[in-house]
Amino acid sequence: MPNNKQLDNLIEEATVDCYDEYECLAGFSSYLGDKLLFPFSAQIVG
Numbered sequence: 523m524p525n526n527k528q529l530d531n532l533i534e535e536a537t538v539d540c541y542d543e544y545e546c547l548a549g550f551s552s553y554l555g556d557k558l559l560f561p562f563s564a565q566i567v568g
Contacts, residue, residue, distance in 0.1 A: 532553075535553065536549045536550050536552075536553035536554075537549045537550070
């Protein structure tokens with residue numbers, strides 16, 4: 523599990539050129555599309 527500093531770095535990398543919340547959403551979508559390998563298994567908690 524990443525620590526807070528690592529999470530801050532990931533967020534900064536995904537949103538580096540964003541000017542509003544919509545660009546941040548697009549930045550995260552693009553970042554995850556580049557970094558995640560599909561298919562992957564997951565477990566829903568809750």
